[in-house]
Amino acid sequence: MRLGGWCCLSYLEQGKISGSQLVILMVGFLLGSSVVIFPGQAARQDAWIAIIIGAVEGGIFALIFTTLARRFPGKTMVEILETVFSPYLGKLIAVIFVWYAFHDGSFVIRNFTDFFTTTVMIETPNIVFAVLLTIVAALAVGNGLEVITRCSLVLVPLTVLFLLVTFLAQLSQVEWTNFLPVFEIPVWQLLKISHSAAVFPFGETVFFLMVFPFLNRTKECRRKTVIGVLLGALLINIIAWGGIGVLGPTRALFTYPAYEVVKMFNLPFINTRFEIIVVINFLTMGFLKLAVLYYVTVLGLGQIFHLRSLRPLIIPIGILMIILSIINFSGITENFEFNTTSNLIYSTFFQLVIPLITLIVAMFRRLPRRERGC
Amino acid sequence: MLIIILLVFITLALFDLPGLIRKKYWRELAVYSGLMLVALVLSVLMLLNVQLPAVTTEIGNFIERVFFKKP
Numbered sequence: 001m002r003l004g005g006w007c008c009l010s011y012l013e014q015g016k017i018s019g020s021q022l023v024i025l026m027v028g029f030l031l032g033s034s035v036v037i038f039p040g041q042a043a044r045q046d047a048w049i050a051i052i053i054g055a056v057e058g059g060i061f062a063l064i065f066t067t068l069a070r071r072f073p074g075k076t077m078v079e080i081l082e083t084v085f086s087p088y089l090g091k092l093i094a095v096i097f098v099w100y101a102f103h104d105g106s107f108v109i110r111n112f113t114d115f116f117t118t119t120v121m122i123e124t125p126n127i128v129f130a131v132l133l134t135i136v137a138a139l140a141v142g143n144g145l146e147v148i149t150r151c152s153l154v155l156v157p158l159t160v161l162f163l164l165v166t167f168l169a170q171l172s173q174v175e176w177t178n179f180l181p182v183f184e185i186p187v188w189q190l191l192k193i194s195h196s197a198a199v200f201p202f203g204e205t206v207f208f209l210m211v212f213p214f215l216n217r218t219k220e221c222r223r224k225t226v227i228g229v230l231l232g233a234l235l236i237n238i239i240a241w242g243g244i245g246v247l248g249p250t251r252a253l254f255t256y257p258a259y260e261v262v263k264m265f266n267l268p269f270i271n272t273r274f275e276i277i278v279v280i281n282f283l284t285m286g287f288l289k290l291a292v293l294y295y296v297t298v299l300g301l302g303q304i305f306h307l308r309s310l311r312p313l314i315i316p317i318g319i320l321m322i323i324l325s326i327i328n329f330s331g332i333t334e335n336f337e338f339n340t341t342s343n344l345i346y347s348t349f350f351q352l353v354i355p356l357i358t359l360i361v362a363m364f365r366r367l368p369r370r371e372r373g374c
Numbered sequence: 375m376l377i378i379i380l381l382v383f384i385t386l387a388l389f390d391l392p393g394l395i396r397k398k399y400w401r402e403l404a405v406y407s408g409l410m411l412v413a414l415v416l417s418v419l420m421l422l423n424v425q426l427p428a429v430t431t432e433i434g435n436f437i438e439r440v441f442f443k444k445p
Contacts, residue, residue, distance in 0.1 A: 342434035
């Protein structure tokens with residue numbers, strides 16, 4: 001339902017992306033924070049099982065919201081919400097959805113600054129990293145979705161290459177007994193940890209609901225999303241295997257297992273700090289994840305207010321994201337506590353409940369209405 | 375420090391405001407001003423070391439109170 005030429009979607013964003021570009025963008029998004037903190041760590045040596053189950057659950061979420069996207073081709077989530085629910089209720093839910101993207105972006109900035117100030121550049125104040133990352137992400141967002149996708153086409157294969165190289169290099173140091181005993185933790189707890197892996201990062205693909213309208217063929221979104229989730233799961237599993245196999249029970253000591261694993265490399269020809277590869281991975285993938293979340297927030301807010309240009313939104317939202325990333329937590333342990341308890345319900349609400357209810361209401365109301373002649 | 379924050383915000387506004395006013399995008403101007411004002415107020419509050427609510431912790435407490443009922 002187009003309100004007028006100047007506020008339809010193609011006025012705000014002219015870019016188009018292909019299906020395979022979407023897969024690569026999605027893999028980069030999923031690798032986002034997981035290159036340094038892989039999900040499912042609470043399951044100790046069964047983390048890889050938690051990741052696989054979490055990926056399956058994330059795939060189920062993906063099936064639900066891609067069904068919604070296929071039902072409304074060419075519409076972003078905000079437009080779908082305004083169509084399915086009344087314009088006012090739809091706008092309200094859209095605001096909450098965009099808030100979630102905004103909040104997640106502040107988490108990415110927070111993880112980024114925490115990582116850099118605890119590992120590589122310890123004396124630099126936090127805000128420097130936040131500002132630098134946000135400036136680069138703002139430049140990417142200002143140039144549109146196609147530019148972000150083209151960045152991912154370069155950065156993601158590079159990161160995958162680095163991941164494979166580090167995995168092969170650490171194979172000699174992997175103690176296969178570290179994976180035993182398998183299924184040591186009770187099943188109920190394993191399912192809970194798998195749900196936390198499903199919610200972070202696989203369920204966050206729900207934000208691509210704002211990206212699907214820009215696919216060349218919107219019908220492909222379901223297949224490409226599932227492929228993206230599976231590939232992301234495979235790559236994150238590779239990181240997890242390294243973390244579990246090499247570090248073993250000492251994994252619990254480290255906040256960033258992937259970083260510590262690469263620190264332990266004993267290659268004959270490299271004498272320097274090889275772990276900078278993990279830093280580069282996080283630098284590029286963190287940027288990509290933030291760019292996507294930033295873009296979703298800006299586009300969502302622009303559509304909620306029916307704006308004619310997204311450019312004026314970029315700077316204020318960037319500043320607010322940085323501010324939120326600083327005031328987010330009242331202490332250092334709150335991050336961990338939130339992620340293991342409240343995040344399970346908080347994120348599930350946005351990743352499963354909102355798309356599912358929207359889909360059910362849309363089916364109930366038999367939307368989109370088939371117009372005569374279509 | 376307060377002067378620096380004000381200067382930064384004025385510089386950022388100089389990037390966007392002339393374009394918006396020239397094109398007469400009043401709605402965009404309203405949204406931009408609203409968001410920038412919120413950002414300015416929050417930055418100044420942070421500078422003055424006012425205790426701002428820890429958003430995620432508050433959300434966590436709310437969810438714990440509603441969903442995790444302690445028997």
